[in-house]
Amino acid sequence: MNPTASQSSIVSITNVTKDYTLGKVVVPALRGVDLEVHAGEFISIAGPSGSGKTTLLNLIGCVDTATGGVVRVAGQDTKQLTERQLTNLRLNTIGFIFQSFNLVQVLSVFQNVEFPLLLQRKLDKAQRRERVMQLLEQVGLANHAKHRPNELSGGQRQRVAVARALVTRPQLVLADEPTANLDSVTGQNIIDLMKELNQKEGTTFIFSTHDAKVMSHANAVVRLADGKFLDRISAAEASRAMAAGDH
Amino acid sequence: MLQLFLIAFRNLGTHRRRTLLLGGAIASVTALLVILMGLSTGMKESMLRSATTLSTGHVNVAGFYKVTAGQAAPVVTGYPAILEQIRKDVPELDFAVQRGRGWLKVVSETSSIQVGVGGIDIQSEPGLRQVLQIRAGALDGLAEPGTVLLFEKQAKKLNVQVGESVTLAAQTLRGASNTVDARVVAIAADMGMLSDFGIFVPSETLRSLYQFKSDTAGALLLYLKDIQHVPVVQARLRQTLTDAGHTVMDHDPRAFFMKFETVNREAWTGQRLDITNWEDEISFITWTLTALNSLTGVLIFVLMVIIGVGIMNTLWIAIRERTREIGTLRAIGMQRTRVLLMFVFEALLLGLLGTLAGASAGLVLCLAVNAMAVHVPEVVAVFIMSDTLNLAVHPSSIVGAMAFITACTTAISLIPSFLAARLKPVTAMHHIG
Ligand SMILES: Nc1ncnc2c1ncn2[C@@H]1O[C@H](COP(=O)(O)OP(=O)(O)OP(=O)(O)O)[C@@H](O)[C@H]1O
Ligand SMILES: [Mg+2]
Numbered sequence: 001m002n003p004t005a006s007q008s009s010i011v012s013i014t015n016v017t018k019d020y021t022l023g024k025v026v027v028p029a030l031r032g033v034d035l036e037v038h039a040g041e042f043i044s045i046a047g048p049s050g051s052g053k054t055t056l057l058n059l060i061g062c063v064d065t066a067t068g069g070v071v072r073v074a075g076q077d078t079k080q081l082t083e084r085q086l087t088n089l090r091l092n093t094i095g096f097i098f099q100s101f102n103l104v105q106v107l108s109v110f111q112n113v114e115f116p117l118l119l120q121r122k123l124d125k126a127q128r129r130e131r132v133m134q135l136l137e138q139v140g141l142a143n144h145a146k147h148r149p150n151e152l153s154g155g156q157r158q159r160v161a162v163a164r165a166l167v168t169r170p171q172l173v174l175a176d177e178p179t180a181n182l183d184s185v186t187g188q189n190i191i192d193l194m195k196e197l198n199q200k201e202g203t204t205f206i207f208s209t210h211d212a213k214v215m216s217h218a219n220a221v222v223r224l225a226d227g228k229f230l231d232r233i234s235a236a237e238a239s240r241a242m243a244a245g246d247h
Numbered sequence: 248m249l250q251l252f253l254i255a256f257r258n259l260g261t262h263r264r265r266t267l268l269l270g271g272a273i274a275s276v277t278a279l280l281v282i283l284m285g286l287s288t289g290m291k292e293s294m295l296r297s298a299t300t301l302s303t304g305h306v307n308v309a310g311f312y313k314v315t316a317g318q319a320a321p322v323v324t325g326y327p328a329i330l331e332q333i334r335k336d337v338p339e340l341d342f343a344v345q346r347g348r349g350w351l352k353v354v355s356e357t358s359s360i361q362v363g364v365g366g367i368d369i370q371s372e373p374g375l376r377q378v379l380q381i382r383a384g385a386l387d388g389l390a391e392p393g394t395v396l397l398f399e400k401q402a403k404k405l406n407v408q409v410g411e412s413v414t415l416a417a418q419t420l421r422g423a424s425n426t427v428d429a430r431v432v433a434i435a436a437d438m439g440m441l442s443d444f445g446i447f448v449p450s451e452t453l454r455s456l457y458q459f460k461s462d463t464a465g466a467l468l469l470y471l472k473d474i475q476h477v478p479v480v481q482a483r484l485r486q487t488l489t490d491a492g493h494t495v496m497d498h499d500p501r502a503f504f505m506k507f508e509t510v511n512r513e514a515w516t517g518q519r520l521d522i523t524n525w526e527d528e529i530s531f532i533t534w535t536l537t538a539l540n541s542l543t544g545v546l547i548f549v550l551m552v553i554i555g556v557g558i559m560n561t562l563w564i565a566i567r568e569r570t571r572e573i574g575t576l577r578a579i580g581m582q583r584t585r586v587l588l589m590f591v592f593e594a595l596l597l598g599l600l601g602t603l604a605g606a607s608a609g610l611v612l613c614l615a616v617n618a619m620a621v622h623v624p625e626v627v628a629v630f631i632m633s634d635t636l637n638l639a640v641h642p643s644s645i646v647g648a649m650a651f652i653t654a655c656t657t658a659i660s661l662i663p664s665f666l667a668a669r670l671k672p673v674t675a676m677h678h679i680g
Contacts, residue, residue, distance in 0.1 A: 063578045063672035091580020102575035106257035
């Protein structure tokens with residue numbers, strides 16, 4: 001319980017637990033995790049499969065609710081917010097890149113990326129167009145703006161998802177294994193794009209990954225094990241640890 | 248907002264088979280509703296048109312005269328003064344005619360029939376001219392006294408032609424039998440129940456048969472410019488005629504010939520007025536409409552339930568299929584209400600397209616049936632008082648049907664939409680299906 005530490009923290013997690021109930025069985029996915037992420041950080045979350053990476057990101061992204069503990073995002077205790085306020089937080093402060101793209105199939109690439117801006121209702125049509133095209137340019141899909149998602153390759157779809165997550169210029173971008181479904185070259189491109197935004201705009205990134213190469217770009221690697229915070233180490237230490245087979 | 252419409256529209260396009268199926272179902276119900284409403288309204292209109300010319304005005308000032316308590320005659324004595332007052336009191340009046348009323352026996356050389364009789368002044372009966380289809384002879388022949396108009400079936404039964412004579416036999420008010428001879432001047436096409444039991448003779452002939460004075464009528468038939476005004480006019484006349492010193496009977500919503508028994512049982516003698524409307528005068532026949540309307544109602548209701556369940560089920564599947572998408576949209580910051588709106592738009596769009604198609608089809612069918620002048624079986628003709636089927640097509644009721652069904656579709660879609668929008672984003676996103 002450390003509310004003062006969150007001044008420059010964009011994410012502040014205190015003793016968070018998350019249980020899933022499957023029928024009568026309670027599966028503890030997180031068992032008391034603490035985590036501080038400061039604005040402008042580029043953080044990787046690592047850990048073996050089932051360690052709770054996705055669960056943690058979902059809690060930070062306000063798409064799920066913790067069983068116990070406090071999750072503060074952009075200074076706000078998410079437990080205290082109404083569904084409407086949470087939705088607005090997701091819309092205006094957070095960008096989410098999902099592992100499985102999750103694009104709207106009936107909308108074009110352009111329309112998919114534009115969608116959050118329409119929900120925000122802050123920019124006029126010309127401004128939206130400029131913003132979307134600029135991002136599509138950055139992810140190398142400017143020529144595919146009119147295509148439907150099912151006309152794109154997996155890597156291209158993931159790039160659309162990245163563009164959609166970034167289009168509102170959120171303070172915080174969460175990415176759950178953004179490169180897991182991509183070949184290494186495309187994966188590298190995505191990471192480069194994220195890194196560039198992090199450096200230019202100061203956007204905070206938190207992403208989970210199993211990939212040591214991806215991890216190596218992070219400021220810090222937060223390691224989870226069995227639903228618990230293990231340690232916070234540098235990328236170099238992490239790659240050493242991985243090389244040593246110490247997952 | 249526009250984007251929501253776009254998504255809704257494209258989703259309908261993407262799931263073409265489902266859209267066609269659902270839209271087709273909605274269209275069918277709409278078409279059926281339009282046709283059934285057309286049938287019901289059309290029958291009512293046919294009845295109204297036939298009835299209001301053959302046997303009743305929109306409003307009638309009729310009455311009974313009793314010499315002795317148990318012997319009522321359906322007459323209004325001193326009618327010119329009453330008519331004058333009505334003309335003054337009813338600005339809504341289009342025109343008014345006086346008719347003689349009676350019950351008599353028509354005797355030919357070979358046969359005889361019992362019928363009701365209308366005594367008319369053919370020059371002042373614009374309505375009859377439009378409604379009666381003269382098969383032989385001429386309506387204007389009734390301008391001469393001692394003539395009669397029969398309907399086809401009656402003429403056949405009596406085995407008489409235009410130009411031949413029949414004898415009309417009746418009892419006068421004082422109980423004496425009287426007869427007059429009448430020459431058949433016109434034979435008109437049958438018009439259902441009302442024409443089976445009615446003939447027309449000139450007023451003069453009727454009066455001489457019953458030995459009425461010349462200021463005696465059976466009823467004053469008032470035709471209004473707008474039928475909507477019937478209740479108002481009816482109420483007003485009741486007041487003004489009472490004020491003018493007439494005794495007006497309590498309103499009894501039955502045809503005049505069904506009231507004899509009641510009237511004869513009452514003790515009074517002299518003249519009493521009875522103010523009725525067209526619905527009263529054909530009430531003995533309108534139960535068919537009520538039955539038809541109930542049937543239509545039940546049919547539509549059952550269909551709506553079936554279609555409703557179908558739509559709900561299909562929408563349910565559609566929404567389940569898109570639960571992941573809903574989760575994603577919620578995760579990127581779409582409010583629940585908007586998710587709901589998105590699906591409502593889809594249902595609305597589907598409903599509008601479906602009902603539009605259905606209403607058009609129904610309309611075309613109605614118009615086609617009208618154009619073909621489909622002949623109805625005699626049993627039906629008796630009731631609708633017309634031998635061809637007429638389906639009413641009123642834009643307002645068609646639009647009403649469309650609005651109703653679209654509203655139902657949309658309302659039904661609210662349930663699964665609401666459930667989907669309520670899911671936690673992460674639950675929705677991980678939904679398999
Ligand atoms: N919806 C769910 N219902 C029940 N249990 C769940 C659910 N989601 C996750 N879990 C359980 O919670 C634990 C943590 O899962 P989580 O998905 O967060 O792990 P992860 O670190 O993301 O794993 P991976 O690297 O395989 O993606 C696991 O034991 C998993 O079985
Ligand atoms: Mg995971």
